[in-house]
Amino acid sequence: MTRRTDLLSRRRRLLGPNVPTFYDEPVEIVRGEGVWLWDAEGRRYLDCYNNVPHVGHCHPRVVEAIARQAGVLNTHTRYLHEGILEYAERLTAKFGHGLSTLMMVCTGSEANDVALRMGQAVTGKTGFIATDATYHGNTALVSQLSTRRPPIGGYAPNIRLVPAPDGLRPLDGSMEAQAQAFAAHVAHAIRELEETGHGFAALILCPFFANEGFPGLPQGFLDPTVAIVREAGGVLIADEVQPGFGRLGSHWWGHERLGFAPDVVTIGKPMANGHPAAAVLARPDVMEAFRGAFGYFNTFGGNPVSVAAAMATLEVIEDEGLVENARDVGDYAMARLRGLDHPMIADVRGAGLFFGVEFTEPGTTTPAGDFVLRLVEEMRRRGVLLNKIGPGGGTLKIRPPMPFSRENADLLVETLADALAVLPA
Amino acid sequence: MTRRTDLLSRRRRLLGPNVPTFYDEPVEIVRGEGVWLWDAEGRRYLDCYNNVPHVGHCHPRVVEAIARQAGVLNTHTRYLHEGILEYAERLTAKFGHGLSTLMMVCTGSEANDVALRMGQAVTGKTGFIATDATYHGNTALVSQLSTRRPPIGGYAPNIRLVPAPDGLRPLDGSMEAQAQAFAAHVAHAIRELEETGHGFAALILCPFFANEGFPGLPQGFLDPTVAIVREAGGVLIADEVQPGFGRLGSHWWGHERLGFAPDVVTIGKPMANGHPAAAVLARPDVMEAFRGAFGYFNTFGGNPVSVAAAMATLEVIEDEGLVENARDVGDYAMARLRGLDHPMIADVRGAGLFFGVEFTEPGTTTPAGDFVLRLVEEMRRRGVLLNKIGPGGGTLKIRPPMPFSRENADLLVETLADALAVLPA
Numbered sequence: 001m002t003r004r005t006d007l008l009s010r011r012r013r014l015l016g017p018n019v020p021t022f023y024d025e026p027v028e029i030v031r032g033e034g035v036w037l038w039d040a041e042g043r044r045y046l047d048c049y050n051n052v053p054h055v056g057h058c059h060p061r062v063v064e065a066i067a068r069q070a071g072v073l074n075t076h077t078r079y080l081h082e083g084i085l086e087y088a089e090r091l092t093a094k095f096g097h098g099l100s101t102l103m104m105v106c107t108g109s110e111a112n113d114v115a116l117r118m119g120q121a122v123t124g125k126t127g128f129i130a131t132d133a134t135y136h137g138n139t140a141l142v143s144q145l146s147t148r149r150p151p152i153g154g155y156a157p158n159i160r161l162v163p164a165p166d167g168l169r170p171l172d173g174s175m176e177a178q179a180q181a182f183a184a185h186v187a188h189a190i191r192e193l194e195e196t197g198h199g200f201a202a203l204i205l206c207p208f209f210a211n212e213g214f215p216g217l218p219q220g221f222l223d224p225t226v227a228i229v230r231e232a233g234g235v236l237i238a239d240e241v242q243p244g245f246g247r248l249g250s251h252w253w254g255h256e257r258l259g260f261a262p263d264v265v266t267i268g269k270p271m272a273n274g275h276p277a278a279a280v281l282a283r284p285d286v287m288e289a290f291r292g293a294f295g296y297f298n299t300f301g302g303n304p305v306s307v308a309a310a311m312a313t314l315e316v317i318e319d320e321g322l323v324e325n326a327r328d329v330g331d332y333a334m335a336r337l338r339g340l341d342h343p344m345i346a347d348v349r350g351a352g353l354f355f356g357v358e359f360t361e362p363g364t365t366t367p368a369g370d371f372v373l374r375l376v377e378e379m380r381r382r383g384v385l386l387n388k389i390g391p392g393g394g395t396l397k398i399r400p401p402m403p404f405s406r407e408n409a410d411l412l413v414e415t416l417a418d419a420l421a422v423l424p425a
Numbered sequence: 426m427t428r429r430t431d432l433l434s435r436r437r438r439l440l441g442p443n444v445p446t447f448y449d450e451p452v453e454i455v456r457g458e459g460v461w462l463w464d465a466e467g468r469r470y471l472d473c474y475n476n477v478p479h480v481g482h483c484h485p486r487v488v489e490a491i492a493r494q495a496g497v498l499n500t501h502t503r504y505l506h507e508g509i510l511e512y513a514e515r516l517t518a519k520f521g522h523g524l525s526t527l528m529m530v531c532t533g534s535e536a537n538d539v540a541l542r543m544g545q546a547v548t549g550k551t552g553f554i555a556t557d558a559t560y561h562g563n564t565a566l567v568s569q570l571s572t573r574r575p576p577i578g579g580y581a582p583n584i585r586l587v588p589a590p591d592g593l594r595p596l597d598g599s600m601e602a603q604a605q606a607f608a609a610h611v612a613h614a615i616r617e618l619e620e621t622g623h624g625f626a627a628l629i630l631c632p633f634f635a636n637e638g639f640p641g642l643p644q645g646f647l648d649p650t651v652a653i654v655r656e657a658g659g660v661l662i663a664d665e666v667q668p669g670f671g672r673l674g675s676h677w678w679g680h681e682r683l684g685f686a687p688d689v690v691t692i693g694k695p696m697a698n699g700h701p702a703a704a705v706l707a708r709p710d711v712m713e714a715f716r717g718a719f720g721y722f723n724t725f726g727g728n729p730v731s732v733a734a735a736m737a738t739l740e741v742i743e744d745e746g747l748v749e750n751a752r753d754v755g756d757y758a759m760a761r762l763r764g765l766d767h768p769m770i771a772d773v774r775g776a777g778l779f780f781g782v783e784f785t786e787p788g789t790t791t792p793a794g795d796f797v798l799r800l801v802e803e804m805r806r807r808g809v810l811l812n813k814i815g816p817g818g819g820t821l822k823i824r825p826p827m828p829f830s831r832e833n834a835d836l837l838v839e840t841l842a843d844a845l846a847v848l849p850a
Contacts, residue, residue: 007505014513016526016712020722021503028505032498050500052724058496067492071483073457074699075475078446080432080453088439101441106531106701107725113564120577138721139538141565149720152545269724274499276531276701276725287441295574296563297445299477299694300532300701 003040004028022387023380032057035401035408037385048386048400048412051354054245054270055316056403062273065312066305074305077104078297083307090314092281094252097261101287103280104302108241108268109137111278112204114296115264116141118286119202119235121293122263127193129186129203131164133212133391136204136239145204148211158198160189166391167215168346168358168365175218183224190232202235207254207262208243208354213390216349219259226260235286238262241278242354245270246317247402249327249352257351272309276300322402326352333398333409340413342420344368347395353404357416358395362425367394371425378419384412428465429453447812448805457482460826460833462810473811473825473837476779479670479695480741481828487698490737491730499730502529503722508732515739517706519677522686526712528705529727533666533693534562536703537629539721540689541566543711544627544660546718547688552618554611554628556589558637558816561629561664570629573636583623585614591816592640593772593783593790600643608649615657627660632679632687633668633779638815641774644684651685660711663687666703667779670695671742672827674752674777682776697734701725747827751777758823758834765838767845769793772820778829782841783820787850792819796850803844809837 007028011019027045031038034056037045047057055062069083077084088102105111116128130136130145137143143151144159162185163171171181190200203225208214229236243254244267251257253265263286268278282290290296300306317323330352337348337357346365347358359368359375369392376388376396389397396416400408432453436444452470456463459481462470472482480487494508502509513527530536541553555561555570562568568576569584587610588596596606615625628650633639654661668679669692676682678690688711693703707715715721725731742748755777762773762782771790772783784793784800794817801813801821814822821841825833 004505007507007510010510010514011505014510014517014525014527015502016528016707016709016716018716018720019502020720021505026503026505028507029500030498030506032500037498037500052501053499057500058498060496063492063495066495067488070488070491070700071485073455073462073483074478075454075457075462075482076477077440077444078451080429080436080446080451081455082432082453085432085435085439089435092439100439102439103441107535107723109723110532110535110564117565117577124578126578138723139535139564139566140542143719152542152715152718153549153551274725274728274730275495276728276731282441284441290577291441291443293577294568295443295445298532298534298563300699303699303701305699306701 024377027380035404044383046384046408046411048384048398050401051242051247051399052269052274053401054273055313055320055322056401059273059316061316062309062312065308066275069305069308074303076299077302081304083304083311084302087307087311090311095265095281098283099265099281101282101284103287104306105278105280105298106276106300107137108266108278109139109142110298111266111268111280112136112142112239113139114280114290115237115266116202116204117294118264118280118282118290119237121289122235122286123199123201123233125199125201127158127160127198127200129160129162129189129200131205131209131212132161133164134206135211157196158193160193162186162189164212165209165215165217165221166213167349168360169391175221179221179224183228186225187228190228190234200232200234202237203229204237204239206239206242207258208248208351210242210354211389213395214350214354214356217258219257222258222260235263237264237266239266241266241268246323247326247352247354249323249330252323271313272306273313275306275309277306277310317402320403326402329353329404329406329409330355332406333413336409336413340417340420344371344425353402354399356389356395356397358390360394367392369393372396375419375423378423379415382415382419384415449802452805460829469808471809471833471836473809473823475826476667476672476824477694477699478826479698480738480745480747481826484698484741486741487734487737490733491700494730494733499728501724502727506729508729509727512732512736515736520690520706523708524690524706526707526709528712529731530703530705530723531701531725532562533691533703534564534567535723536691536693536705537561537567537664538564539705539715540662540691541627541629542719543689543707543715544662546714547660547711548624548626548658550624550626551583552585552623552625553583554585554587554614554625556630556634556637557586558589559631560636582621583618585618587611587614589637590634590640590642590646591638592774593785594816600646604646604649608653611650612653615653615659625657625659627662628654629662629664631664631667632683633673633776635667635779636814638820639775639779639781642683644682647683647685660688662689662691664691666691666693671748672751672777672779674748674755677748696738697731698738700731700734702731702735742827745828751827754778754829754831754834755780757831758838761834761838765842765845769796769850778827779824781814781820781822783815785819792817794818797821800844800848803848804840807840807844809840
């Protein structure tokens, strides 16, 4: 038995079936540093996928902050502690639109679970709207918003999933028409929720539409939708778990890039570089409505160690100029990807260090999901880790740690060119 | 403005209203070591309350394990890693009843949210039963089980809360009659759930009834209830977040002490000594039903750092004999508490390092909640941190870190005697 089959067999026995892994031949990663990962055989991989180790795998400043605080104190927010207040001051200063209050939790799922209930607390209603190709987390409530992982027992009647925007296959002809069409779907869903007595509590969306395949949407795309949400009195939640913390290069947050004002923002994965931390930011009136309606306390949320990890991560982003790096390297990489010559490449798109290449059957808009699946495996064999996303799984998803350099981008693009040269269509 | 009022004002502005704190004059804790905490003015407190720092505040082995692993690798379970498998082997070996599979998440709330859905996945039904004085967590679903923190928008129709057992005010005359009465309430709730079409999916309870005031229940108390749950085909969930990891002294888990076989066990707070980690243990058939019904993945759950923290915590419990210590010191402390002479002391009870003193109006079974509230504050002023729980808030709740010594117990009991001597009834 190889080491891999032994590990897989132990996983099956100890963790149960259907525990997801990446790749046909899952890799055993034992060490990480910056944008690099090493497997158990000492082989090095360029990490073009992991967004959780935002400032790089095992960044020494984050490791040191965790180790130092873990050795001094790790309690909870029922005692006073200055750490969470200093972090809240630093973090909320990164937000406009009156998003000046913070609640710390442990996972993006917990953050979205709270955010949705903020919608209920503000409106007194229960209906939620999301897109039909999204994923916002895995609690019983939040899993109601997912089509990729349909909830146990089926969808609740207070959920409406509206068609996601798409670049290659727009909901309507022009981008402007698509913006109106998306808003019309939201308006229709609101009417249905009101007519069935649930009422409209909140619309939640990722302002980069990351799980929908990050279609290239212009600034202002959501303006018609936002107007409809405002008119209906609902709460607008921006799930910044993926686009947040400067990944898109041009702004710290995806909603800034798209140009709209959410009532609530959720953040997660990259917040503390892999230490389990997430948060909800809200306007004071929204936070107060939730805090008045429900006596929420999260044992681990906002503990001094999680705060120290989050603070160190934020400081590294600033001190190492990682937002500017994301813009520079992202632009550079996308320019190089646009130079690739392959009959199935239909689109190169993205922002900052979240970009990708969409492959379709030649001359059509039909996603080439099987081809991309094989391409991902071929790239792994060549020492580059990335993945796929979007309609039909047709888009290569590239979302590396933020210290990703032009040299790393060169290696990525050259390896991709080599893989495309040998891979049968 | 004092430092405390400054911190409270910043909390109000940055975190919103109603963020819970302990004590009339909340303490600012800046350092912890073993069973001791220090405030910002350098004052030392004996920690008789915090169960999250299970093996002691800032235990050097746990801190070192976190620091070491954080510097080597922190990814997720989509890559293979031996750490989670070794931990799963060590941890599941601590369980009987076929509870041989593990799912790691980040909080007890997430664990219970999954456990309840395991009940749905196994039974195809949706109804849940808990006691009317419990708390199992704060997700939208799990908060449905709480009376202390009623859910936003009210209770869902698939929830039934049954009267909790009580030592001083039993549901029926004798303890045996109370065991039958509790089972009868569960049977009634099951019938209601079946009649209203929800069906019975799961009964969830803390096997120490910690939030219910940890009534002194004999082994076998739940036998009639378990028989009814089995007959109805429901799933039995033991929430071991509070009694687990040897706190009760006699056993590693509360369900062993009470003597019953759960289908699912959830663990949390003490699991990694304060690092955000929690888990669900289940029989393979139950885990498989859930894994087949829902494509669950938790980004932070089971990451190598969380696993290292959990493994170090488990090893320290064993290497330092903390379960045996809990039994010895708990028995010693309760014997000393029983020697206290005070007209309002109605009961001294508990197990291992989870014990307390119930105070009532003299000569009655009416909980003396106001008195205990003042007693808790008086103890804080005297440098001992503890809290209250149970019906009417009448029980002093003592649940210190597990290295709590006989000497610590002496200080606790002597301080309590002093406080009782001066506190007006």
